[in-house]
Amino acid sequence: MCSSPERRLVVGRLDGIIAGSAQLSRAPRNNEAQAFAGTLTSAFVAPWARGRGLGRGVVREIEQLARELGLVVLNLDLRDTQRAAMGLYENLGYRRWGTHPVYAEVEGRIIPGHYYYKLLEDEPAAP
Numbered sequence: 001m002c003s004s005p006e007r008r009l010v011v012g013r014l015d016g017i018i019a020g021s022a023q024l025s026r027a028p029r030n031n032e033a034q035a036f037a038g039t040l041t042s043a044f045v046a047p048w049a050r051g052r053g054l055g056r057g058v059v060r061e062i063e064q065l066a067r068e069l070g071l072v073v074l075n076l077d078l079r080d081t082q083r084a085a086m087g088l089y090e091n092l093g094y095r096r097w098g099t100h101p102v103y104a105e106v107e108g109r110i111i112p113g114h115y116y117y118k119l120l121e122d123e124p125a126a127p
């Protein structure tokens with residue numbers, strides 16, 4: 001039995017070694033009003049494996065999974081310092097809809113965070 005049915009984990013391998021992952025979270029079952037939406041969290045690629053397409057691959061796999069689950073929109077948020085992630089998501093068609101000026105504390109400094117969404121019907125599902 002899955003201990004967290006609203007959460008799915010996708011991993012990516014490079015040369016057979018797990019080097020990246022991301023999670024898809026859904027609203028709890030009693031939140032019917034947001035049953036169509038998912039949240040993409042915890043995307044991470046090991047530093048040695050970066051720049052080789054693994055991050056894009058893991059995010060695309062999350063999107064495909066979300067479509068298969070019938071979700072319509074994916075949401076995510078990230079810190080202003082996560083520039084590589086911003087490039088990744090913006091290249092994949094995520095739209096920034098807002099900025100929280102007091103979002104996170106990093107090394108003793110308060111920094112902004114950005115909120116994004118992507119409508120999954122914006123592009124056709126992969127074959």
Ligand SMILES: CC(C)(COP(=O)(O)OP(=O)(O)OC[C@H]1O[C@@H](n2cnc3c(N)ncnc32)[C@H](O)[C@@H]1OP(=O)(O)O)[C@@H](O)C(=O)NCCC(=O)NCCS
Nearest residue numbers: 043044045050051052053054055056082084085087088091
């Ligand atoms: C963000 C992260 C997952 C990207 O993983 P990756 O495997 O290196 O990314 P990819 O090689 O698939 O690159 C895909 C796209 O991301 C963008 N990107 C990747 N690294 C980048 C960088 N250093 N600067 C700017 N854009 C970058 C580019 O648009 C790139 O497309 P391109 O190669 O056609 O230019 C990785 O850098 C990471 O784990 N960072 C730390 C954790 C983090 O910020 N997670 C996001 C939290 S939601």
